[in-house]
Amino acid sequence: MRIMISADMEGATGVTWTDDVVPGTEQWQRFRRLFTGDVNATIAGLFDAGATDVLVNEAHSSQRNLLLEDLDPRARLLTGRHKPLSMMQGIDSGVSGVVFLGYHAGAGFDGVLSHTYLENQITGVWLDDIPASEGRLNAGMAAEYGVPVLVVTGDDKACDEARDYAPDAELVAVKECVSRYAAICLPPARTAELLKSAAADGMKQAGRLHPEQVPHRIEVEFDASHLAQATAVIPTVEQIGTRRVGFDAADMTEAMKAFKVVTAIAAGAVQGIYG
Known part of the structure; x- marks a missing residue:
């Protein structure tokens, strides 16, 4: 069974401010390791519960953040920019489920590093009159291809929204938002356990759904x-x-x-x- 991970970075373990996610900074180098650790814990849970192929689509900024040399060797990594389906590249490849890892709240909402695509120029996005984060937009894409959202991870604000757009998904809050640039964070050893367990539980929802191709x-x-x-x-x-x-x-x-x-x-x- 093939599963896809759409991996963003703002909602990764420990990330709280700009330098944590901007390529080239000292902090970014540090948090690349934590980001890769989140992905590996999720991969482990998926394989434990029956996945036979896991495709990780890098979805943050330059889309060259994960450390390939440290990635679980059972997975495959789609890295680099200019992908036709962007954060959801690979959703059309026959996958039976998708994980939204490291996601965040949308523009105009409380949440650690909250934004929608652009870091600060967009103040709000609406999908069919509903305020929308990247998570809600990408869930709409998944539904079009008949792919269930298995797991959503990020801060507590991202998880709160996911209860609406992905009500059957497992949720993992790796940190609690205090402000846009501050959070109460769980250490990697704790979040790894939570991510692995949620990924395994999320596999219960894996399978093809009826595609929803609507305007x-x-x-x-x-x-x-x-x-x-x-x-x-x-x-x-x-x-x-x-x-x-x-x-x-x-x-x-x-x-x-x-x-x-x-x-x-x-x-x-x-x-x-x-x-």
């Missing part, structure tokens, strides 16, 4: 008007407020591809410290 609408609100103006030049994207754009798509795959273009254009329109 979707995404709306995005920015922190400045020029970002809405810049992204509204994209075909199908309409400026619907001073700082807000929206677009419709025939299915979730097309919606997420369009959203990826919106975030890329917005990032390119940021001008120094004024944003």
Whole structure:
């Protein structure tokens, strides 16, 4: 049975601030090891419960953060940027379940390093009128391919939201949010036990579901008007407020591809410290 792990870093064990997740910093080098440890504990639990193939899709920033040389040798690693399905690359490869590892709360919400795709230019995202984090967006993608979400890990805020978009998933809060840059953290020895156990329990939900290919609408609100103006030049994207754009798509795959273009254009329109 093939299982996929979509591995983000902000919700990994111990991560609480910018340098922990920005490639090239001393802290990032440290937390790469903890991040890889979270992934390995999850892989172990999946294999213990019957997985025969685990594909780990790196989903954070440069998407070159996990230490391949330290990865559980039973797994495979999809690393590097410019993947057509981004954080969910591999969901279309016949997997029977997906784990959202190291996830975080969305833009506009309390949570450690909370954001949605862009670190600070986006103040809110809505999927079919529901406030959406990356987790909710990616769960919509999983549903389109008939893949159940088995486990969600991150801080307590990320887990709180997951109870709504993935009610059958196992949840692992590796830290308790105090502020966007502070948390009460469990040490790696503790989180490894929790992650391994949750992954094994989550395998009970593994299996193919009926695909849900339906139209979707995404709306995005920015922190400045020029970002809405810049992204509204994209075909199908309409400026619907001073700082807000929206677009419709025939299915979730097309919606997420369009959203990826919106975030890329917005990032390119940021001008120094004024944003």
